[in-house]
Amino acid sequence: MIPSMTVGLLVFLGLSIPVGIVLFLLGFGIDTFFSPFPLVRGLGNMVWSTSNNPTLIAIPFFVLLGEILVRSGIAARTYAALDRWVSWLPGGLVHANIATATMFSATSGSSVATAATVATVAMPQAEKLGYDPRLFSGAIAAGGTLGIMIPPSINLIVYGFLTQSSIPQLFLAGLIPGLMLALGFMAVTVLLCAIRPELGGVRRVFPLAQMLRALAQLLPIILLFGIIVGTIYRGWATPTEAASVGVFGALAIAALFGRLDLGVIRESLLGTVKVTAMIMLVVIGASFLNFTLASAGLGAELQTMLDGLGLSPMGLILVVVGIYVVLGFFIETLSLMVVTIPIIVPLVVAAGFDPVWFGILMIVLIEMALITPPVGLNLYVVQGARKSGRMGEVMVGAVPYVLVMLAMVALLIAMPQLALFLPETLR
Amino acid sequence: QSETLSVVGSWSNLPLHNEYEAPFWSQTLPEASGGTIDVALTTHNQMNLGVGDVYRLLGEGVYDVAMTVADYAVADAPELEGLDVPLIAMTADEARAMVEAARPMVEDIYRDRFNSHVLAIAPYPPQVVFCNAEIESLADLQGLKVRASGRMTAQFLEALGAEGINVGFGEVPGALQNGVVDCAVTGAGSGYSAGWWEVSTHLLPIPLGGWDSVVTAINLDRWNSLSPEMQTLIADTIAAEFEAPAWAAAQDALTSDIACLTGNGDCPAGEARDMVLVEVSDADFARAREVLETTVLPDWAARAGSEWAARWNESVGAAVGVSIAQ
Amino acid sequence: MAETILGALRRFNRWVALAVGASLLLCAGFVLLDIVLRRFHASFGGTDEISGYVMAIATSWGMAYALSELGHVRIDLIRSRGGPRLRALFDLFALSVLAATVSLIALKCWPVLERSILNSSRANTPLETPLALVQWPWMAGWIWFAIASWVTVLAAAALLLQGRHDAVHRHIGITGEIEEAEAAAVAALRPENAR
Numbered sequence: 001m002i003p004s005m006t007v008g009l010l011v012f013l014g015l016s017i018p019v020g021i022v023l024f025l026l027g028f029g030i031d032t033f034f035s036p037f038p039l040v041r042g043l044g045n046m047v048w049s050t051s052n053n054p055t056l057i058a059i060p061f062f063v064l065l066g067e068i069l070v071r072s073g074i075a076a077r078t079y080a081a082l083d084r085w086v087s088w089l090p091g092g093l094v095h096a097n098i099a100t101a102t103m104f105s106a107t108s109g110s111s112v113a114t115a116a117t118v119a120t121v122a123m124p125q126a127e128k129l130g131y132d133p134r135l136f137s138g139a140i141a142a143g144g145t146l147g148i149m150i151p152p153s154i155n156l157i158v159y160g161f162l163t164q165s166s167i168p169q170l171f172l173a174g175l176i177p178g179l180m181l182a183l184g185f186m187a188v189t190v191l192l193c194a195i196r197p198e199l200g201g202v203r204r205v206f207p208l209a210q211m212l213r214a215l216a217q218l219l220p221i222i223l224l225f226g227i228i229v230g231t232i233y234r235g236w237a238t239p240t241e242a243a244s245v246g247v248f249g250a251l252a253i254a255a256l257f258g259r260l261d262l263g264v265i266r267e268s269l270l271g272t273v274k275v276t277a278m279i280m281l282v283v284i285g286a287s288f289l290n291f292t293l294a295s296a297g298l299g300a301e302l303q304t305m306l307d308g309l310g311l312s313p314m315g316l317i318l319v320v321v322g323i324y325v326v327l328g329f330f331i332e333t334l335s336l337m338v339v340t341i342p343i344i345v346p347l348v349v350a351a352g353f354d355p356v357w358f359g360i361l362m363i364v365l366i367e368m369a370l371i372t373p374p375v376g377l378n379l380y381v382v383q384g385a386r387k388s389g390r391m392g393e394v395m396v397g398a399v400p401y402v403l404v405m406l407a408m409v410a411l412l413i414a415m416p417q418l419a420l421f422l423p424e425t426l427r
Numbered sequence: 428q429s430e431t432l433s434v435v436g437s438w439s440n441l442p443l444h445n446e447y448e449a450p451f452w453s454q455t456l457p458e459a460s461g462g463t464i465d466v467a468l469t470t471h472n473q474m475n476l477g478v479g480d481v482y483r484l485l486g487e488g489v490y491d492v493a494m495t496v497a498d499y500a501v502a503d504a505p506e507l508e509g510l511d512v513p514l515i516a517m518t519a520d521e522a523r524a525m526v527e528a529a530r531p532m533v534e535d536i537y538r539d540r541f542n543s544h545v546l547a548i549a550p551y552p553p554q555v556v557f558c559n560a561e562i563e564s565l566a567d568l569q570g571l572k573v574r575a576s577g578r579m580t581a582q583f584l585e586a587l588g589a590e591g592i593n594v595g596f597g598e599v600p601g602a603l604q605n606g607v608v609d610c611a612v613t614g615a616g617s618g619y620s621a622g623w624w625e626v627s628t629h630l631l632p633i634p635l636g637g638w639d640s641v642v643t644a645i646n647l648d649r650w651n652s653l654s655p656e657m658q659t660l661i662a663d664t665i666a667a668e669f670e671a672p673a674w675a676a677a678q679d680a681l682t683s684d685i686a687c688l689t690g691n692g693d694c695p696a697g698e699a700r701d702m703v704l705v706e707v708s709d710a711d712f713a714r715a716r717e718v719l720e721t722t723v724l725p726d727w728a729a730r731a732g733s734e735w736a737a738r739w740n741e742s743v744g745a746a747v748g749v750s751i752a753q
Numbered sequence: 754m755a756e757t758i759l760g761a762l763r764r765f766n767r768w769v770a771l772a773v774g775a776s777l778l779l780c781a782g783f784v785l786l787d788i789v790l791r792r793f794h795a796s797f798g799g800t801d802e803i804s805g806y807v808m809a810i811a812t813s814w815g816m817a818y819a820l821s822e823l824g825h826v827r828i829d830l831i832r833s834r835g836g837p838r839l840r841a842l843f844d845l846f847a848l849s850v851l852a853a854t855v856s857l858i859a860l861k862c863w864p865v866l867e868r869s870i871l872n873s874s875r876a877n878t879p880l881e882t883p884l885a886l887v888q889w890p891w892m893a894g895w896i897w898f899a900i901a902s903w904v905t906v907l908a909a910a911a912l913l914l915q916g917r918h919d920a921v922h923r924h925i926g927i928t929g930e931i932e933e934a935e936a937a938a939v940a941a942l943r944p945e946n947a948r
């Protein structure tokens with residue numbers, strides 16, 4: 001079953017069939033060839049139950065929030081402000097890419113929205129200032145992945161939902177690793193640009209007064225982060241509900257800056273519907289595939305395989321990491337999570353690991369999947385936004401950041417406290 | 428003639444599945460059949476099924492056997508709510524008597540609504556109350572915010588003057604700590620292993636959420652396709668080797684789970700905690716019955732229809748001494 | 754003719770998407786109001802249940818808009834190496850597979866609705882929402898997605914037969930492709946790429 005599924009996946013994806021549809025096709029294939037039961041009869045119920053879901057409505061809310069910020073020009077202000085603060089570093093604006101992505105991660109729940117936001121704002125600058133297009137766009141793709149690690153995060157919501165673990169705790173757990181990743185991205189950029197200065201474009205130093213003025217531009221987004229996280233930790237709202245607070249917070253900020261008009265609202269709504277439908281087709285397809293896989297006994301197949309290996313808990317984690325790295329090349333990230341969580345998480349928890357910690361580890365691996373070819377959503381989003389050059393450039397540019405993520409995986413395994421410290425302290 | 432049954436179990440992380448369902452379907456039954464029955468076992472959460480879909484898909488013949496909490500299916504069959512009424516069965520023996528009395532009703536409901544045949548009804552641990560608030564009796568729930576699931580429990584709380592709040596299981600500890608809810612209802616064992624004792628002080632060890640009966644059923648067409656010998660084999664084996672032991676262990680499990688939470692007695696599961704055990708008085712029971720008879724059950728009778736209310740009065744009602752005014 | 758149809762379809766889906774987006778915004782406002790009310794120990798009750806229904810209906814009705822806007826993710830590895838004609842064939846093939854799959858989904862929505870109608874199913878919540886009431890607009894969304902997909906398939910096939918590969922690309926291609934080709938030519942002339 002596993003080999004034929006892999007082949008099927010590659011062929012269908014190679015034919016450029018929409019990813020969500022590919023997941024359905026694989027489900028039909030498994031139903032036809034590997035399951036004696038008429039699973040397709042359950043198709044309608046799977047579609048209904050997956051989409052009739054109050055937790056998942058956080059997806060359109062967080063996407064809408066990001067859309068409003070971009071379209072009302074707040075993202076551009078943030079980018080310009082961060083430029084004042086970080087462009088003296090070797091690598092210049094590349095750091096602004098990462099820092100803006102980090103800030104937007106803090107308000108936006110999705111990596112796609114974050115990457116799209118920063119790419120839209122940043123790309124025109126790259127051409128003006130003569131940056132290496134590979135590093136520049138790779139940094140955006142990588143920085144954008146922080147959206148699913150730094151709270152709020154759609155993927156952590158899905159993880160918490162599927163594993164019945166606390167979403168606020170997951171959000172807390174993602175904070176330190178997320179910030180460490182951001183710093184790691186900046187460190188690797190400095191290193192690369194120190195070795196090969198031609199990658200980095202122009203370094204610019206701004207006077208202190210300008211830096212301080214820029215700080216004021218950053219306030220709205222910091223405020224918004226405070227509002228979202230505050231309502232969750234004061235116990236006023238669930239993370240999903242906090243997303244609605246964020247939407248109106250973003251509207252208020254846009255109005256405050258005098259940038260809110262019907263056009264902004266209309267385009268934000270349209271963008272939200274498009275992205276939500278895109279994500280949901282994949283999520284629904286993944287649910288159906290997962291349903292067929294479980295029925296055809298993939299879980300049991302994997303369990304027996306792993307039991308047969310007689311792994312130590314650490315061995316198990318390393319195997320799991322390997323599985324995610326490999327699957328991450330090919331499978332779209334939400335699908336990857338939805339498909340694997342019911343199979344992998346029980347194994348990991350049974351081996352004595354903390355589900356919150358594993359959620360964070362999985363998110364790093366998922367972040368990696370977002371920027372590894374051939375299927376890496378953020379690569380496509382950045383490519384889509386930059387409207388020039390070849391896809392391959394973004395892929396090459398993302399490689400250094402993939403290495404940082406691998407280092408983060410190792411760190412998290414060596415020191416689980418990186419994730420668990422905050423949730424345990426603030427419990 | 429050998430048969431393969433595809434079986435969808437209940438929550439894979441709970442003891443009922445791990446200690447009873449899984450061994451029964453993967454070992455006991457195949458062995459008892461002398462190898463003529465082969466089982467492919469998974470669980471509804473591993474399949475990522477919506478809990479409301481489990482019996483719908485069973486009826487469609489997507490798989491052969493399914494088991495889950497009957498309460499999950501009441502959207503499609505309001506009359507099924509009568510299987511699991513809060514606070515009318517205090518002990519496992521009483522709960523079993525209630526379920527036995529309801530069994531013919533349940534069988535008819537599953538046949539007509541879900542095209543399936545009931546094989547067994549086993550209990551989840553009773554759904555007890557964890558409070559992060561000083562309470563001394565059931566009446567003290569008045570004015571408190573309580574996390575509970577299920578319509579009947581919500582209506583019961585409302586009738587007591589409490590406010591029902593919907594919070595996901597994973598969010599409960601935070602909600603208890605922040606005061607989003609004052610109390611929350613779940614199985615004593617689940618609450619112990621999920622660490623609810625860290626964020627709550629008082630334990631009201633009464634089944635406010637009922638016993639959450641888990642119904643095992645087989646698709647009716649599939650059942651009719653089996654030979655009479657095989658039907659008898661399955662029915663007898665499941666009654667003796669799954670249903671009976673699951674019920675037998677239920678009371679002891681509750682006693683030791685409560686001991687784990689309050690420190691009154693042995694805790695085989697690990698370290699005992701020190702929640703305050705709230706003794707429930709006769710006045711509390713009387714109040715509960717009154718609320719059931721005057722508000723909650725008549726409402727249910729209106730939803731399910733008067734024939735079901737009459738049947739309930741003759742069976743379950745007679746067994747537990749409660750009667751719905753018609 | 755084909756392009757007129759595709760244009761009309763796109764405009765219609767845009768209106769649908771605006772309605773869907775507005776209902777999402779409304780839902781967010783409803784949830785926000787409930788959070789505020791809860792501070793004062795009041796509540797509408799059932800906002801999460803309603804959010805679920807809104808999500809299901811918004812999802813199904815948003816699908817066709819995402820199709821019109823080339824929003825559904827596709828992998829562009831082999832396809833991009835071919836000429837305009839091959840690419841158009843890839844696009845039409847992928848779209849046909851999508852249309853067939855979506856039709857099956859739309860078809861399989863019916864037993865769900867049918868069961869709810871037969872059982873007069875009501876949600877197991879204090880709201881007791883009749884499930885059929887929320888499931889029919891959900892099913893209608895999938896049916897519309899299927900219809901819109903087939904109309905797009907036919908119109909794109911007509912364009913392909915006329916040899917209008919650029920039009921096929923515009924309506925059912927993968928975004929960023931033409932821009933990429935143009936820009937690659939421009940980028941090649943820039944000094945930083947000459948080193």
Ligand code: NA
Nearest residue numbers: 105147150152
């Ligand atoms: Na985020």
Ligand code: NA
Nearest residue numbers: 328369372375
């Ligand atoms: Na990837």
